[in-house]
Amino acid sequence: MGCEQRPIASVDSPPGRLLERRGIVAKTFDFDTINFTHPGLPRRNVIRIGAAVVAVLLIFWLSPFGTIAAGERGVHLRFTAVTGKVFGEGLYFRIPLIESVQMMDVKVQKYEMKSDAASKDLQTVHSVVALNFHIDPDRVANIYQDVGLQFRDRIIDPAMQEAIKASTAKFTAEELITKREMVRDEIKAQLKERLKDRNIVVDEFNIVNFEFSKNFNDAIEAKVTAEQQALAAKNKLEQIKFEADQKIAEARGKAEAMTIESTALKSNPQILELRALEKWNGTLPQVTGGATPFITLPK
Numbered sequence: 001m002g003c004e005q006r007p008i009a010s011v012d013s014p015p016g017r018l019l020e021r022r023g024i025v026a027k028t029f030d031f032d033t034i035n036f037t038h039p040g041l042p043r044r045n046v047i048r049i050g051a052a053v054v055a056v057l058l059i060f061w062l063s064p065f066g067t068i069a070a071g072e073r074g075v076h077l078r079f080t081a082v083t084g085k086v087f088g089e090g091l092y093f094r095i096p097l098i099e100s101v102q103m104m105d106v107k108v109q110k111y112e113m114k115s116d117a118a119s120k121d122l123q124t125v126h127s128v129v130a131l132n133f134h135i136d137p138d139r140v141a142n143i144y145q146d147v148g149l150q151f152r153d154r155i156i157d158p159a160m161q162e163a164i165k166a167s168t169a170k171f172t173a174e175e176l177i178t179k180r181e182m183v184r185d186e187i188k189a190q191l192k193e194r195l196k197d198r199n200i201v202v203d204e205f206n207i208v209n210f211e212f213s214k215n216f217n218d219a220i221e222a223k224v225t226a227e228q229q230a231l232a233a234k235n236k237l238e239q240i241k242f243e244a245d246q247k248i249a250e251a252r253g254k255a256e257a258m259t260i261e262s263t264a265l266k267s268n269p270q271i272l273e274l275r276a277l278e279k280w281n282g283t284l285p286q287v288t289g290g291a292t293p294f295i296t297l298p299k
Helices: 014-021 043-061 137-146 151-168 173-178 180-196 214-267 270-279
Strands: 025-029 034-037 065-068 072-078 081-087 090-093 099-105 109-118 124-135 200-212
Touching (some): 065 099, 099 137, 109 151, 124 137, 124 180, 151 200, 173 180, 180 200, 200 214
Antiparallel strands (some): 025 034, 065 090, 072 099, 109 124
């Protein structure tokens, strides 16, 4: 028995048109084999895949979740308006396109600046100071609503300038050097009072450097030199006085010794004979006239 071959429908025949509508078309064929190819996915499937990709991208771009890092706070905004809610460290949720979160740093920060002021004796003082501060974590929403992120330029800088000028005017230029700690405490107290109402906490304040005019520095140097010379002269004078007191004491001691010796001789003349005998070597003089002095012969 032979294999019976069925006729192949042409594209123009009704079965061929049915196959074309279903997306299967006979491209090439011969008497032995027939190859069929699929022209592509249906249009509705392409649209679905494209929509899914767009949805995934939107989820990543408009993610409703976020995190607050350590040492930060998140100010909750709805249509860019401050709601008063503050997110702490960790995970938070927001409604995309409607709500947003503004990060605020609440860690200790450093602000260094230069300032010019006048001392009590009208000397120009150039100061370099440094402030350590942090934002009140519970009041970050108020700071952002009232000032924004430019609180250093709008609040801290003017407050420091005013505190430095007001405190410097209470001390002379010399006192600014000799009473440096007192000046620092004065400025720090004023800064705490000024920044407290703005929800900024002062942690520490330091005076990095004080600089004065050249004329003042020359005057200070001349004064120090004069004081050193005066101190040297004073020390020399005290040394001279001490040496004089030593000589006076020595002379007084000699005078007192002579007085005591004179009194003793008056009361006992034989002391002279005793001293002469103490100095005599036992040899009599070769030539004598009259009586031999200081020698009394026994009877």
